[in-house]
Amino acid sequence: MRHTPPGPVMLDVAGFELDAEDRELLAHPSVGGLILFARNFADARQLAALTEAIHAVRTPPLLIAVDHEGGRVQRFRSDGFTHLPAMRTLGTRYEVDATAALGEARAAGFVLAAELRALGVDLSFTPVLDLDFGASAVIGDRAFHGDPAIVAALAGALAEGLRAAGMKSVGKHFPGHGFVAADSHVAIPVDEREFDTIWRTDIQPYLQLGRQIDAVMPAHVIYPAVDALPAGFSRKWVQDILRGRLEFDGVVFSDDLSMEGASVVGDVVARAEAAWDAGCDMVLVCNARDQAIRLIDGWHPAPDAERSARVASLLPKQPFGDRTQLAQDTRYRDALDQVQRLTA
Incomplete structure (x- = not known):
């Protein structure tokens, strides 16, 4: 087992278990994390074995993450995983009974984190802090609401639930992906609004939440009033605004x-260099093994102890327990009851 600090690259694997190439890539000093997808899940026992094998590759262990928000973005949906509501459900509930909605958001966060952690997953890229302007199909009901104050309140409650189960939170997609219709997976979205407008709206959840959020993922959206580069490649957005004006000192993921x-x-190496220079602590390369290999072969950033320490801080501080222990946890049973009533 290699003893190396976490590197700045997060990549993925293809199947239900690690093959020889996977192990070689995960042991590379440039790699610090792995993101899972639905294709990596057959059942609970298999997922637990996979995460155990991934954690065993390195010391300290690699950070294992997943996009597991609820609603249509939930990678694991069977064999004991609760079907979590879309965040819009909580926003709608808030309009009727704010106190109940906040409790349900905490419960959803606890269930989300507890079920993942019981099978060895360290982090979910959640909550979504984008505002629902009614324009973006890719965001849509992933957003809590269109009101920044409601988004901040519900996201903060969800983060409390995550934290109670020993999981950190990741706010996305800074400064906001909700105003543009284009999907950055397949297009290059451009948001033409002035900075002051974005500050008064999209940025407010980040400002109000402050250190309640442990990490941030910038958007692949261009805001030409601020910079010609997408936010995640822009020193103006990451260093001057996020780190500077908002005083955010947590992890920044591309x-x-x-x-x-x-x-x-540019190519994947140019993208990684630009994100790193902008201030991202870890860069993601997903669903593109050839690009991941090209990146770790062609990009050799100087070691940065501060950035490595930030990424390492996202690893859970203590084990959560397995599925058997989870079933006996009264906090989990109570939270599960709230979530199931919400989705009934």
Whole structure:
């Protein structure tokens, strides 16, 4: 087992278990994390074995993450995983009974994190802090609401639930992906609004939540009033605004460098260099093994102890327990009851 600090690259694997190439890539010093997808899940026992094998590759262990928000973005949906509501459900509920909605958001966060952690997953890229302007299909009901104050309140409650189960939170997609219709997976979205407008609306959840959010993922969206580069490649957005004006000192993840929204920067090495120079602590390369190999072969950033320590801080501090222990946890049973009533 290799003893190396976490590197700045998060990549993925194809199947239900690690093959020889997977192990070789995960042991590379440039790699610090792995993101899972639905294709990596057959059942609970298999997922637990996979995460155990991934964690065993390195010391300290690689950070294992997943996009597991609820609603249509939930990678694992069977064999004991609760079907979590779309965040819009909580926003609608808030309009009727704010106190109940906040409790349900905490419960959803706890269930989400507890079920993942019981099978060895460290982090979910949630909550979505984008505002629902009614324009973006790719965001849509992933957003809590169109009101920044309601988004901040519900996202903060969800983050409390995550934290109670020992999981950190990741706010996305900074400064906001909800106003543009284009999907950055397949297009290059451009948001023409002035900075002051974005500050008064989309940025407010980040400002109000402050250190309640442990990490941030910038959007692959261009805001030409601020910079010609997408936010995740922009020192103005990451260093001057997020780190500077908002005083955010947590982890910054790039969004997936293989997405079309990143293509304006160049090839995958140029994209990683631009994200790193902008201030991202970890870059993601998903669903593109050839690009992941090209990146770790061709990009050799100087070691950065501060950035490595930030990424390492996202690893859970203590084991959560397995599925048997989870079933006996009264906090989980109570939270599950709330979530199931919400989705009934």
